[in-house]
Amino acid sequence: MDISNELIESMLVKFKSERKWTLQAIQQLSEEDITWAPNSVSNSIANLVAHIRGCGHSRIETIFLNIPDTRDRDKEFEHGLIMTKEQAFNKTKEAFDIIILFLEHLKINPKLLLSQPSLNLPPLTYSQVNNETTILNLMIAMVREIHYHTGQIIYIAKIRKGQLVWQYNEN
Template sequence: MNIAAEYLKTVTQQFRETKVAAEKAMEQLSESELFWSPNDESNSVAIIVKHMSGNMVSRWTDFFTTDGEKPYRNRDDEFVGDMQTKEQVMELWELGWNTFFTALSQIHEDDLLNTITIRNEPHSVIEAIERQMYHYSYHAGQIVYIAKNLKSSHWNTLTIPRKSK
């Protein structure tokens, strides 16, 4: 077994499952629910999507040759609620994930120990992938949690349902 090939296959599948779980949660939300947040210090699903997309585009565009924190990225702007429609939210979602999956598909086994930079800090490619695994899973979990709270008893579970009482 080639460990590097297995790692790339496994991590790609885990990212795909993370994406699908968040999408299944978002599908259950109305347009207005995508923009709901419990208070001014909390993020809506739309804001989380905007931030994730901004991160993905910055980190994974030309990631072998440029720093993952691009000069054009305005991270603070990712937390401004300026989207109006579910369509806009989903377009940003797909832009980010497409950018990420395209880059991930271009990583070869021999690249995994190469060094790239994120915010001027060196990372192995494996380290960069794992950094994003944590980051994207964290935010996907937030999306699911918000959606589950909003839908309450109307929530359609994404995993194995609880046993009926």
């Protein structure tokens, strides 16, 4: 048994599950639900989706795909951020697709887990990791952070809708 492949496969299962439940929750919401926040200092689903998409951009697209960093992290958390239900669904799907595609790439190249791809980049713009971090550390941080925020999305959806309907046989 190769621990690298087991770890990557575990992360893939986790992210695919998070994508499934988050997209199902968003589908059951109204346009108003996407921008609703419990209070003036809490995030809306729009904020959380923007942040999840921003994480995928800065932690995978910028570092591994050399796509210029256009992330505005502060805007992700602006109170009153406007986003349609369709945009929330699509941005969530995009974020998870980026993460899952990258993990599929790691399955083929598991030795990359210990590489440090940010060593020669400008300082990273988020505090959880620094330029000396390994891909393994970066992906573990993403598992934690994405799970945290998808949990918030589902909790807000339940506050707004009460009981949600889950389709267990969908991918």
